[in-house]
């Protein structure tokens with residue numbers, strides 16, 4: 001068996017053209033969505049991701065506002081910039097690029113985002129709404145994973161899903177998202193304390209690998225026909241992405257998301273979708 005590809009690039013391109021039409025409709029009603037980004041420090045990976053977010057905005061007609069601060073910025077300075085974005089009507093949603101430098105309390109910063117402008121769905125109020133099953137902006141990578149599965153007709157309802165990794169941007173919120181009544185999956189969240197990862201993975205219809213450990217999921221662990229999504233972003237010695245899925249999984253799995261070209265582009269598309277939806281909500285309330 002050779003797995004079918006869960007092509008995130010193609011799905012993201014389709015979503016972006018749908019969003020461009022919604023942005024045009026908002027502009028006709030006098031509403032221009034605007035995404036703010038806050039980047040602290042000079043991490044090259046984060047700079048690439050933020051550049052990409054501004055390029056994506058331009059492609060669909062979303063205005064963008066960029067706040068770049070040096071790694072030496074204090075927490076108080078970062079919070080001042082957040083207060084400005086919270087008050088700026090041109091900024092309908094914004095994100096703080098993670099990770100932040102160690103000198104800054106990430107929870108304090110994320111907690112200071114106005115929940116109605118939280119384009120990442122990571123503000124504690126919005127994570128709380130996710131726990132309670134109420135509508136709110138959703139974290140981009142988990143939302144992108146669900147959308148990628150849906151667009152490829154991979155059955156989520158009733159599926160046994162193993163998520164490997166309990167991070168706040170992917171693993172934990174993905175577990176909450178997949179166990180909502182609308183998704184209806186059974187989720188096992190694995191992490192460094194999991195006793196027998198291979199046994200857990202072997203029972204899964206869907207595996208989301210977000211451990212950041214190259215090739216942690218190998219063909220011998222995988223149930224034939226399972227859908228595998230690779231969220232791992234380690235780099236090899238040449239700077240190439242080394243995903244969490246070993247290459248041999250292609251011979252056993254039913255679907256595999258490539259890395260790059262799978263979940264990453266969907267994360268970017270879901271950020272745009274959160275921005276557009278927030279602007280649509282604001283326009284409806286006006």
Ligand SMILES: Nc1nc2c(c(=O)[nH]1)N[C@@H](CN(C=O)c1ccc(C(=O)N[C@@H](CCC(=O)O)C(=O)O)cc1)CN2
Pocket residue numbers: 048049095096097098099120140141169241259260261262263264265267268
């Ligand atoms: N505030 C946030 N910070 C971070 C998030 C997030 O959702 N919100 N997620 C990641 C980084 N990230 C977006 O910010 C992100 C990562 C990767 C990609 C992507 O498209 N990757 C490409 C490969 C690019 C490369 O070669 O490096 C792919 O998978 O095809 C987009 C967004 C952590 N921080």
